[in-house]
Structure formats: C-alpha cells, structure tokens
Amino acid sequence: MENEKYLNDISEIKNLMNRSSRFISLSGLSGILAGLYCLIGAGLAYKIIYFDTATLNNYSDLIVTQTMLIKLFTIAASVIVLSLGTGIVLSSRKAKKSNDNVWNSASKRLVINFLIPLLTGGTFILFLIEKEILGLVAPLTLLFYGLACVNASKYTLGDVRYLGITMILLGLLSTWFLGYGLFFWALGFGVCHILYGSIMYYKYDRN
16 A cells, blocks of 8 residues: 555656646647648648649749739638647647646747747748748748757657657658649648647547
C-alpha cells in the first residue's frame, strides 16, 4: 500500500510539472479540421491559378495577375482565420474539461516560440512576392511553418515536433519540384494536418 501511494504521488507530481511546462490542451480535432480547410482552400486556389488548361503542364507559362493574387490572399486568410478560430475554440473546450486555463504561462511560451519563425518567414515571403519571385512561396511556407512547429513543440505535445519535421522535409522536396507547389502545399497543410490531428485525437482527446 505504501509503495502504491508513493507511486501515485510521483505520478501526480509528474503530471503537475508537465501541465506547468507544456500546453497539453491542444486539440487533435482542430488539426483535422484545419487540414480539411486547407484542402478546400487548395482546391479553390487550383481553380483560380489553372483556369487555362493549357498551363497545366507548363509552369513557366503561368501568369499570375494582381486579381488572382488578391483572390489567393483572400483564400489563404480565410483558411488561417478558420484554422486559428477552430483551434482556439476546441482547445479552450478541452482545457475547460480538464479544469485548466487555456491562457497560461505554457501556452504563452508556445505562442511566442511558434510566432518567431512564422512571422520571420511570412515577412520574407512577402518580400519575395513583392519581387515577383513566386515559385519559392509554397516551399518556404512549408519550411517556416515546420520550423515554427519544431521550435514550439517543447512547450506542447511531442507529436507537434514530428509534424514540423515532416513539413520541413516536404518544403525541401518542394524546392526540387517548383511547378508542383500547390500540390505540396495541400499535402503538407492539408493531408499532414489531418494525419497528425487524427493521431493526436486518438492518443489524447478520447480519454
């Protein structure tokens, strides 16, 4: 009995330390939904970019107009807002069930460490768009998002680190196939989010 009580105390202390250093209320379901939003956005972007089937097999002939860029930015912004909103709502609901505070020291460190690489990459990508260097936009979004996930993973669930590494690898691979940036974007932000979100949901959310 004494040994069992001792082990229970150790387990409780470990859980408290883990909760104080890591934001563990991240919702796997929000990752799944974010992936679905991204796939829908990629489908809409595909229709906008490849309205002329003659450009499907010749990426160098593709001309992106200002109107197209505005539409693409609108789609991207909508996907980001929906993904963030869903993540906040579902993570808050999960934290409430666990009697945790969704905005605590761990979640603050998570957000800060996630935003540093993400904002750096976003600014750099905007410079490239201004210079009309569009071929690297998709690979760099994957790379910087992957770096953001890896950088923030030490403050949340460990699965986020593997998601980040996967994104980085896809971003590097995408630089070799510049004409297929939208495909890699959908694969990374869409399929990978659904895959890792499902893993996280079955590991943590169902309990």
